Amino acid sequence: MFPCEKCGCCCRQIGKVFFAKSMALPDDSCKYLNKNTNLCTIYENRPIFCRVDDYYDKYYSKEMSRDEFYAQNKAICKKFQSNK
Numbered sequence: 081m082f083p084c085e086k087c088g089c090c091c092r093q094i095g096k097v098f099f100a101k102s103m104a105l106p107d108d109s110c111k112y113l114n115k116n117t118n119l120c121t122i123y124e125n126r127p128i129f130c131r132v133d134d135y136y137d138k139y140y141s142k143e144m145s146r147d148e149f150y151a152q153n154k155a156i157c158k159k160f161q162s163n164k
């Protein structure tokens with residue numbers, strides 16, 4: 081499973097992601113984020129682009145290894161974390 085640190089940084093900036101703007105509040109955070117806990121309030125039903133492992137299985141399993149996909153996603157996490 082992708083080693084998410086549950087920092088909430090991606091969910092707090094989802095409005096910067098062009099295909100996810102419909103989920104964003106005016107401050108760019110996702111309307112489904114609980115800002116007190118950093119947890120997703122629709123976790124079991126969140127979109128596939130919020131599900132690293134499912135996204136990998138569906139779209140990237142023939143393109144690269146899971147570890148490579150994780151590394152790419154971690155690089156994106158670091159960008160979100162440095163922007164907070």
Ligand code: SF4
Binds near residue numbers: 089091157
């Ligand atoms: S930025 Fe990365 S580590 Fe932080 S909550 Fe999002 S996926 Fe998890």
Ligand code: SF4
Binds near residue numbers: 090094103112114126
């Ligand atoms: S749906 Fe959940 S996991 Fe996806 S950006 Fe919103 S709060 Fe984060």
